[in-house]
Amino acid sequence: MKRSVIYTFLLSITLLGACNKQLEEYNPSGLTVDQVFSTPDGFETLVTAAYSYNRWWYGKEEGYSIAEMGTDLWTSGTGDKYSDLTQYLNLQASNSVMAGLWKQLYAAVNLCNLGIARVDKAGFTDNIRVTRDAELRFLRAFYYWHIVETWGGVHFTTQPTEGVVTTANRTPVDTFYAQIFRDLEVAVTNLPATTGDYGRVTKPAAQAFLARICLTRGLNQRAAVLADSVINNYSFALESNYARLWSMDNLQNKEVVWAVNYMKNLVFDDRTNATLYPTGHSRGAHNGHLMFGMKYDDLPGMQRDIANGRPFNRYMPTLFMLNLYNENADARYEGSFRQVWYCNNLKTAPDGMKLGDTAVFCSKKAVNGTGKKYRIYDRNASYAENEGGKDRTHYVSLKKFDDPTRLGKDEEQSARDAFIIRLAELYLIAAEAQFNLGNSAKAADYINVIRKRAAIPGHEAEMVVSASDITLDFILDERARELVGEQLRWFDLKRTGKLGERISAHNPDAAKYFQSYHTLRPIPQEQIDAVTNKTEFTQNPNYQ
Template identity: 70%
Template sequence: MQRKINKAILVLAFTAGLLACNKQLDEYNPSGLTVDAVLSTPEGMETLVNAAYTYTRWWYGKEQGYNISEMGTDLWTSGTGDVYPDLTQYQNLQASNAVVSLEWKQLYAAVNVCNTGLGRIANAGFADDVRIQREAELRFLRAFYYWHIVETWGGVHFSVEETAGVATTANRTPVDTFYAQIFRDLDFAVANLAPTTGDYGRATKPAAEAFLARMYLTRGRNQEAADLAEKVISGYSYALLPDYADLWRMDNVQNSEVIWAVNYMKNLVFNDRLDATLYPNGHSRGGNNGHLMFWMKYDDLPGMKRDVANGRPFNRYMPSLFLLSLFDETADARYEASFKRAWYCNNTSTAPDGMQPGDTAILCTRDVVSAEERAKHSYRIYDRNDVYNTEGGGLDRTHYISLRKFEDPTRAAINEEQSARDAFVIRLAEMYLVAAEAQLKLGNASRAAEYLNTLRARAAIPGHEADMQITAADVTLDFILDERGRELAGEQLRWFDLKRTGKLLERIQAHNPDAAANLQPYHVLRPIPQDQVDAVTNKNEFTQNEGYQ
């Protein structure tokens, strides 16, 4: 979905209050157009709706979104290049953190764009069928953005009205109020969105149903979650790909398993890399940048140099030893499909004697490799004892098995930061996992096992199908979380999953010693940005989240 944003709408989006983090904002409108004039036309309102979608790009496929949604969990720890250990390992996490400040501003900007559109859409001159579709999209997006806000920060500021001018006060609203509105908006979206779209990236009825199923599960409405997840599974043409690895091919990102995705453009110009209005601080790096974040440093080792195929290694995050231990690599194809373990010689000028192009230059393994076995090979080996200490914490944070789901060998140059890869937000596999968890909580472990076995059958290495099957006795909440780790690692859901299940503290303490050393009970919420707290005038009412300074 190509979204070129009218500059008049940017005036609206960035200067209309948005829970102002500064007490004074400078406004500049080179076109001379007013918000009232623009939004009284169908063309202007279409541009606003398109603008409302763009805020998903601040989170999905972006470093800041990964930091909040995947890091600080049981699955990941810091690579050498990690720039936010306060989020990854809870090292003195405070309100000054730049990531929480940026995401707060953009999520509230997104909500205000939605509120503005919803307040004005009746007078935009739309035909009735178009109006109700666009209203349903805005309601879906508002629910989506408010979910990120309420789960990240708790009962913070809430409004369904357009903010005009600079707001100097903020309210504290109960979490239940947020969710009541989320359900109202999603009910409307489900009732009115079209079942399909020719404009890839727009919300559809099944996307709204899938997200609503996630919300039902989050709020303990398990029967509704189970029923709606099953409806999405069986009521549309979505299908699990036979080969899990095919999900991540750059030539197959729009596939039968994707229910909703953040659409990045093959023409990188349209990903707004150089748009100073959209990305004034250069934070977004334009397109999807997941391909940068999870790669180990390979390009300074013998036999290797940086190239497009092997990627640009920002070395931000490495898998926890626990994440790697979740997979039976002899039976589960998701291990090989999800992780890169070997690098092949592409630089004979630095290679050991006898190493040829295409020979193994680096091998990372979760096994222990003896000195005798190492002596048989000329390539570098990093085994579990090289990379992790005895407690499972990081030891060598530069060389490790690397998540490969987001690699992009189609980039035009070795240092290209942008990828045209779409960021999957909801895919069909999640609906099987939602249904399984809901059925378990309803006391139907056998039905839960059936949903899980469907996913595990798809994941089985040929000839090992029986090894992947489970029984009702195997199904526990921890098993489902482990299965979600195997299926969804890196897909920007983990922190929310652990929080929803009440397992965030327990699982970090059990499986991530780097983060466990600093973890506190109040870390189930993130700090409200300091610039927000400083900006409001009603500081007695709008206070910082507990535990943060």
């Protein structure tokens, strides 16, 4: 969805993030909300702005830190900035990621509330009015899901904020979900089946997200029906080659149900947006390519280049994550991870090494490096005996989000789209729902569709599973193999009640600090400080 110029004052209408008694309002344009939103063109800026808040989460370090880290799949790399999220090491209300996302999610909800309240006065034709209302209701449900799952029963309203707000309410989780269901019912009913404006939500996207919500709330039969509808009733299809999903020339592919689209002209992305990103610390556009790569560019035979990326080495995979794959049969291992770095710098290369030769090899296995010219970082080098991180600078690296089309080796922004929902997840939702309903054979059928796509030619039989293989842990393992890095894992483990169990079993770094209360995150301290009804709006338990 192409982003038009957004009125600065419009985006500055925040909810709880504006609980500052010293706030001074200034509107240099002289325009009022009533004037702008009473015309179709003006109202479209509101809808565009409502979508834009997804950029705070999807494809951004902050969203990865909350949704992927602190699970069974990831531990800290040397460059990790938020070990309190990655390892639960003294996670408290002062965490800056919590503060930033709290503000933006509530700003997004408030903007949706404002639009829903005013869409009837925007001058739209009936069909466009109904569609825009449905989009805003979908987005409100989507943002509230992030809020309620992250923080629990916190502030809730469906009314737009007027003026400065200094109080907040504590609303039960069930109330949040009741509204999420109401909004998604409208979205499913009124959204079009397709769109010519890539990035807008559609009826199948609403059905897919509603299926995810039904699974979260234990409505398994309905989750299965909705997932089947998306699988069978539209033109989506699994890419035949898993690795092709991540190619920069194939981003708008037939498997994507909904995505946040970033633009090839980086000027129109969000690094320098004075309202959304006044400090520029978001690094703009999609920056997943920075987060998962190990530091290779100071090793013999290597220098930083575009193809291998700019390595922030924030996150390293747990050994458990890597060992989930049978790399001899499952193409998703090679399609997701980088193990080999090829010589691109003869000045520092060992004698006899040529350009293009292997310079660095990382492995999840113990490797005999005797007689090799290249550097080897194997299981014993990268991981401790208890499988925690050891060498947090050199390790097998996730490459899904690499962008070899960047114009320079130091470029922090990528025009890569961030996939929010793709068809493979619908098969996995259907499988989990069927398993919960006692239909393990049917669950296996859905999973086998995913595994068939993933099979290395000649190894198809090794990838087939049967009803007896299906357990909740197996489904979570399969979700990891398919969806690793796609900002779903923390929610998956929380939904299934497996967060603590899986961390304890598979992530020794986080297991040292994880407590049961970490299934909710701390409310930002600045929010606690800002409200005047402090006895009613209190911090989540056990946080300071």
